[in-house]
Every structure is written in structure tokens, then in C-alpha cells.
Amino acid sequence: METKPLPKEAILVVNAHSRKGQNLFAQARQKLEAAGIRLIAAHGVEEPEQLALTVRQAVENGAPMVIVGGGDGSMSGTVDELVGRECVFGVLPLGTANSFARTLGLPLDLDGAVQAIATGRRRRVDLGMIDRDYFVNAASMGLSPMIGQTVPHKLKRYLGRIGYLIWAVKCSVGFRPFRLTIDDGVKEHRLWSTEVRILNGPYHGGVELSDNADVDTxxxxxxxxxxxxxPHLAWxxxxxxxxLRDRDALTQEFHGASFRIDTRPRQRISIDGEVLARTPATVKIAPGAIDVAVPRES
Incomplete structure (x- = not known):
């Protein structure tokens, strides 16, 4: 069945604090208008905590599409405002890893992403949830939250994924494995783990981690x-x-609509790069939660 076309009017909200946002806000505005998108308003938000409020106001004011520019954290921090609304979510990947954009098949350059919004199509996608918090791509426990909570902003901004790698080596010195319990509603699974990824898509940190996760399953x-x-975690x-052919040899996957997870000791949970929760927590899927703009051939 043919879906409704993408809107030609939108509000642009860019995280000007993100790795590329400050430099690309003006370019994004110009390129979107040149591609035929009429911008009702455009906001370069310097304070990341104001992003969600800015998107909420845009949706409440009736914007047919809200285009968010930033990294995965910016996407997850604002997507809650579109759940249950008719507003389309447009993605400009201006962050470090841009895992959600990779999952959607979006070009990672500004020109390509703008063209996808201007000439693409709607796609109905799932969102993940940690308790009541929606996220677009992935959450994690273990070393990743330690990195995300402590990595210097300038290191992440100027070195990108290499900066994360450098900081990961530093953080790994004090890191300890933990006991993990996963309750799928039928059985409790207990195991030792060094890292847990909660995936709504195949990518995390810009790396394809799973052949089984996607945003419409x-x-x-x-x-x-x-x-x-x-060392096994690093490998x-x-x-x-x-x-590698045996890249899944050290991981175990669980698939389902809802899980209860717990750890000993308690672990922080990083949600698309932002440490926002702790175990124990309920993990579940929100099927078909929002419409996003994707390339027509995606």
C-alpha cells in the first residue's frame, strides 16, 4: 500500500553542540530550502537539554515534519516527542557514530541526507524502550556507559570514533565483569558478561553488531x-x-518483545550514548512507533 508522501514543510532543530552541528547548521538550512523544503522555523540549539523542549513545541505547533540534526543521543533525546503523533521524523546525521542513520540507509553526508528528506519516502519504524524512555537505536551496559559518561567532549568532537577508542583503553583498566540475569517472561537466563547491547537496529558505535536486529522486526x-x-570483549x-566469519562466537543473543534485566553489581545503562538509567530495568519494543524520512530506494 502506498504511504502518504513526505511533507514539504518542516521545522529544523540542530544540536549546535554536537560534533558537526555548530558548523553545519547554516548549511543545512540553506540546502534544505534549496531542495524544496519550506522551513517554518530553524533552531540551532546550543544547550542539548533544550533540544527535547524545542522539538516538543514544534510538534505541538503542528509541524508536519521535524528535522533533527545531531548524533544518536540527539535523536533518542527528542524522539519521545513524536510517538503517537502524525509528525514525520527527519534525520540529519551530524554526530560521531550516526548508527541510527546507518540503520535507515541514510547517506552520512549532509547533501545526501538532505536529498533523502526532500525526495525520499516515509518508513514506519519501531523504537526501543528502557522502562518508559524511548530510544532509536541501542542501549548498553558495561564498558560503554563508563566511556560515554567520562569521555571528554573535545576528544569526542575532534577525533570521533578514534577518540572513543583511546578513551576505551583508559576506562578498561578499572572495569569489572558482572553477573547478568535476563527474564523473558518464561525463563530466567543467568550468565557472566562484560558488555550487554540492547539493539533496535544492527549498529552500535557505528559498528554493525547484529545480523538479526532491525527497526521493523x-x-x-x-x-x-x-x-x-x-580481552574477549576487545576481540x-x-x-x-x-x-570476521566467527564474529558472533563470543556473544549470545535473546530476541523478543519484552525482557526484565538485572545485574550484580548494578550497572549504568547508556541509551544511544547518554547514561540515563540503571539496572534493574524493563526492556521492550514499541512497534511501528514513528514515521521517519528515508531514501526512496532504501
Whole structure:
């Protein structure tokens, strides 16, 4: 069945604090208008905590599409405002990893992303949830939240994923494995783990981690790096990054609509790069929660 076309009017909201946002806000505004998108308003938001409020006001004022420019954290921090609304979510990938944009098949350059919004189509996608908080792409426990909570902004901004890698080596010195319990409603699964990824799409940190996660499956995927070996965790990231044949040898996956997760000791949960929750927590899928703009051939 043919879906409604993408709107030609939108409000642009750019995280000007993100890695590329400050430099690209003016360019994005100009390129969107040149591509035929009439911008009702355009906001370059310097304070990240104001992003959600700015998007909420745009949706409440009846914007047919809200285009958010920033990284995965900006997307997850604002997407709650579009759930249950007719407003389309437009994505300008201006962050470091841009995992959600990769999942949607969006070009990662500004010109390509603008063209996808101007000439693409709607796609109805799922969102993940940690308790009552929606997220677009992935949440994680273990080393990732430690990195996300402490990585210097300038290191992330100027070195991108390499900066994350440098900081990961530093953080790994004090990191300890944990005992993980996953309750799928039928059975409790207990195992040692060094990292847990909660996936609504295949990418996390810009790396394709799962062949089974996607934004329209109606399921959430929990992927645990099993055991207590920190070198195994490093090897798992490397194996998945270079796509080795046995890249899933050190992980175990659980698929379903809802899970209850707990850890000993308690773990912080990073939601698309922002540390926003702790275990225990309920993890579930919100099927077909929003419309997003994707390339027509996606």
C-alpha cells in the first residue's frame, strides 16, 4: 500500500553542540530550502537539554515534519516527542557514530541526507524502550556507559570514533565483569558478561553488531558478550568491526518483545550514548512507533 508522501514543510532543530552541528547548521538550512523544503522555523540549539523542549513545541505547533540534526543521543533525546503523533521524523546525521542513520540507509553526508528528506519516502519504524524512555537505536551496559559518561567532549568532537577508542583503553583498566540475569517472561537466563547491547537496529558505535536486529522486526535484541575476559570483549568488537566469519562466537543473543534485566553489581545503562538509567530495568519494543524520512530506494 502506498504511504502518504513526505511533507514539504518542516521545522529544523540542530544540536549546535554536537560534533558537526555548530558548523553545519547554516548549511543545512540553506540546502534544505534549496531542495524544496519550506522551513517554518530553524533552531540551532546550543544547550542539548533544550533540544527535547524545542522539538516538543514544534510538534505541538503542528509541524508536519521535524528535522533533527545531531548524533544518536540527539535523536533518542527528542524522539519521545513524536510517538503517537502524525509528525514525520527527519534525520540529519551530524554526530560521531550516526548508527541510527546507518540503520535507515541514510547517506552520512549532509547533501545526501538532505536529498533523502526532500525526495525520499516515509518508513514506519519501531523504537526501543528502557522502562518508559524511548530510544532509536541501542542501549548498553558495561564498558560503554563508563566511556560515554567520562569521555571528554573535545576528544569526542575532534577525533570521533578514534577518540572513543583511546578513551576505551583508559576506562578498561578499572572495569569489572558482572553477573547478568535476563527474564523473558518464561525463563530466567543467568550468565557472566562484560558488555550487554540492547539493539533496535544492527549498529552500535557505528559498528554493525547484529545480523538479526532491525527497526521493523517488532522485536528487541539483547546481545551479551559472555564470560569474564576483558580481552574477549576487545576481540568481539574487533571481530565485528572487520566482519570476521566467527564474529558472533563470543556473544549470545535473546530476541523478543519484552525482557526484565538485572545485574550484580548494578550497572549504568547508556541509551544511544547518554547514561540515563540503571539496572534493574524493563526492556521492550514499541512497534511501528514513528514515521521517519528515508531514501526512496532504501
Amino acid at each position: 517488532g522485536e528487541i535484541v539483547i546481545q551479551a558478550v559472555v564470560g569474564r575476559s576483558k 568481539d568488537w574487533y571481530a565485528k568491526f572487520v566482519k
